[in-house]
């Protein structure tokens with residue numbers, strides 16, 4: 001673990017990294033130990049999500065290859081990851097990754113069918129794609145600054161009147177959630193109290209470290 005911290009540390013100027021490390025190590029030792037400078041690790045964070053929610057229908061092992069996709073065989077899965085228009089996952093570009101879109105949208109090709117990943121799971125997958133969608137723990141990751149430029153993925157929010165709002169999560173701000181509107185990319189604060197309980201939970205999940 002120590003060696004890994006050091007290796008990751010060299011990717012960022014130490015001046016930027018130090019205060020955060022200090023804060024984390026004093027307040028949240030387990031988090032710091034587990035996460036180092038980057039948020040999502042494929043084997044630890046992403047694979048278990050896919051295993052729980054997707055292997056049932058997308059697996060080389062069981063032969064269930066719905067729509068031709070398998071996610072338990074990394075050689076095959078890797079072919080879906082590339083920076084072009086047809087790839088399911090575009091490294092560093094969560095908002096242009098179809099894979100993520102079908103997890104968060106409620107369109108007819110929503111995955112998994114008839115179920116929803118939790119906000120925390122979607123957040124992990126978003127982070128993993130943002131950082132470069134690598135299977136290797138020690139592969140060079142995309143710089144966080146490059147990642148910030150891409151828009152957050154569009155999710156469905158429901159308010160207390162049952163109306164659906166499609167927007168990306170930006171941050172929690174007091175008793176408001178700041179959403180990014182898909183059409184003009186405007187940031188709009190929305191009162192948490194006016195969201196359904198499920199959407200309030202989604203907002204809190206998205207904001208969780």
Ligand code: HEC
Pocket residue numbers: 050053054055056057058066067069088098099102103109111112113117
């Ligand atoms: C209960 C079975 C089932 C589960 C579980 C499931 N899928 Fe699917 N998936 C399907 C079927 C069936 C299709 C083909 C749907 C179609 O062509 O309309 C599909 C298609 C897809 C596609 C292609 C979609 C497109 O728009 O072309 C992707 C990508 C995908 N699934 C990803 C996932 C991911 C990621 C998970 C887990 C989070 C998942 N699936 C879980 C059954 C499933």
